[in-house]
Amino acid sequence: MKRTRTLPLLAGFLVLGIQSASGRVQDQERPAPAQSQEVEIAVEDQDVVLAGTILLPAGATPERPVAGVVLITGSGPQDRDESLMGKKPFKVLAEGLVEHGYAVLRYDDRGTLGIGIGKSTGSFAGSTTVDFAIDAAAAVDYLAAHPAVDASKIIVCGHSTGGLVTAKLLGQNKVPAAAVLLASPSVIGWELLAYQSDKILRVTDEHQPTGLTPEQIDEMDQLQTEMIRSVAVGTEAQQRDAARAAIEFNVRLSGTDPAALTDEIMDTAIAQALAPMQETWMAYFMRYDPAEDLGSARVPVLAIFGGRDLQVAPEQNMQPMSEHIRAANDNHSAVMVLETSNHLFQHAETGLLTEYATAGDPMEPLLIDLVAAWLNRVLAE
Numbered sequence: 118m119k120r121t122r123t124l125p126l127l128a129g130f131l132v133l134g135i136q137s138a139s140g141r142v143q144d145q146e147r148p149a150p151a152q153s154q155e156v157e158i159a160v161e162d163q164d165v166v167l168a169g170t171i172l173l174p175a176g177a178t179p180e181r182p183v184a185g186v187v188l189i190t191g192s193g194p195q196d197r198d199e200s201l202m203g204k205k206p207f208k209v210l211a212e213g214l215v216e217h218g219y220a221v222l223r224y225d226d227r228g229t230l231g232i233g234i235g236k237s238t239g240s241f242a243g244s245t246t247v248d249f250a251i252d253a254a255a256a257v258d259y260l261a262a263h264p265a266v267d268a269s270k271i272i273v274c275g276h277s278t279g280g281l282v283t284a285k286l287l288g289q290n291k292v293p294a295a296a297v298l299l300a301s302p303s304v305i306g307w308e309l310l311a312y313q314s315d316k317i318l319r320v321t322d323e324h325q326p327t328g329l330t331p332e333q334i335d336e337m338d339q340l341q342t343e344m345i346r347s348v349a350v351g352t353e354a355q356q357r358d359a360a361r362a363a364i365e366f367n368v369r370l371s372g373t374d375p376a377a378l379t380d381e382i383m384d385t386a387i388a389q390a391l392a393p394m395q396e397t398w399m400a401y402f403m404r405y406d407p408a409e410d411l412g413s414a415r416v417p418v419l420a421i422f423g424g425r426d427l428q429v430a431p432e433q434n435m436q437p438m439s440e441h442i443r444a445a446n447d448n449h450s451a452v453m454v455l456e457t458s459n460h461l462f463q464h465a466e467t468g469l470l471t472e473y474a475t476a477g478d479p480m481e482p483l484l485i486d487l488v489a490a491w492l493n494r495v496l497a498e
């Protein structure tokens with residue numbers, strides 16, 4: 118006989134029964150996937166046409182419409198499968214949810230046609246979370262209009278910074294039925310970036326020793342944090358001073374006297390250090406705090422974190438997420454952690470980004486079953 122275990126949901130009032138041997142939800146029957154439809158979504162008032170795929174489960178008809186899920190990818194230009202290092206986690210997620218009876222729409226990010234990644238038009242460069250929320254809202258409307266989909270049962274599911282796009286929609290009351298946030302930040306962007314930088318450095322040093330002393334790691338972290346913070350909230354002079362201090366520290370680590378660097382070399386190094394954080398998307402991300410949008414949610418929200426996620430670390434994000442969701446006052450909302458999952462929800466040993474390519478499953482089946490089980494219960498109310 119298979120043993121079952123229960124997973125407490127840290128911010129909610131829901132407990133799911135899970136088969137630990139197979140990772141499958143009990144008493145869940147899975148209809149076979151039926152059909153795939155290639156679609157184009159024109160985004161109103163934008164020079165953008167999103168190319169996507171709708172998967173429909175068997176039995177979905179205008180007479181028997183099903184609930185639908187819109188998937189939103191994370192940061193950087195992404196195709197509809199969220200392809201990364203040979204993995205296609207969104208393809209796996211979409212197919213898994215279809216097996217549970219949900220229609221699923223996933224789409225290439227705007228501007229991916231022009232850079233050879235996907236088929237959506239428009240421009241990715243210069244776009245921010247606000248623009249991607251406009252695209253996501255258009256995708257929600259498109260799926261809601263599908264004759265085989267129940268317009269009142271549309272769920273928005275965002276991964277990583279796609280969760281911030283979902284938060285924007287929650288704040289605008291543009292999520293019809295429920296939201297699922299997978300490894301989604303719950304703190305202001307610059308704080309997340311600083312913590313992420315420190316976390317990755319320390320775990321890397323633990324498993325692949327850098328040769329740095331604990332004191333050097335602490336100083337490196339402090340200087341990096343100050344540079345990130347200065348870009349988010351400081352003056353141009355403060356940004357340059359913080360970048361200079363970080364550069365001089367790294368130069369000293371290499372055994373060189375920073376005084377040997379010419380003004381021209383230092384100016385170039387400062388510009389290169391600051392440039393990635395001053396790019397349009399990143400500049401907005403670093404200043405955006407999702408607290409108000411998450412706290413304004415009028416539908417149930419499920420947030421899931423990976424216990425070994427180094428990019429959106431649960432120890433930084435779970436408690437604020439719990440507080441934001443509680444502020445929205447929906448008793449079905451919940452926060453949970455999958456202890457051995459990384460940022461992509463693969464089974465991981467360390468969580469380091471190098472494991473993304475070598476991990477087995479593109480996405481743990483347990484995650485898909487948990488999401489489907491929660492949605493089944495929420496939508497049945």
